Amino acid sequence: MNPHDPKGRDPKRRSVAVALVAALGLGWVPAEPAIAADAVHGGQLAQQWCASCHVLPANPKQSALQGPPSFRDLARSKTPDQLRVFLLQPHGSMPPLALSRPEIDDLVAYIESLR
Secondary structure (H helix, E strand, O other): OOOOOOOOOOHHHHHHHHHHHHHHHOOOOOOOOOOOOOHHHHHHHHHHHOOOOOOOOOOOOOOOOOOOOOHHHHHHHOOHHHHHHHHHOOOOOOOOOOOOHHHHHHHHHHHHOOO
16 A cells, blocks of 8 residues: 555556546547568469569579569668568569568568568
């Protein structure tokens, strides 16, 4: 029991509750944690959409003497934001990709896992 509060209420809990009510009243709500991208799903997307042209670690027999960079090279040379921007735009000679933003995040997570 708190000696400063004869009813046994914890002043720290009360101050947290007051702060929360004030924050909500001002329209501020803490951001929810972002959903983590799924690199395993990104690997599946890479097999589906990219393996016919790009060298993927899962295809060791594949070689790229010429042509598009391997995914390991992309992981070493591009930032995650550069990869996202690239995947959101038309790719010139590449077939059109129909990837959602979460799928792009998954594919980027897969590429990043190859660093």
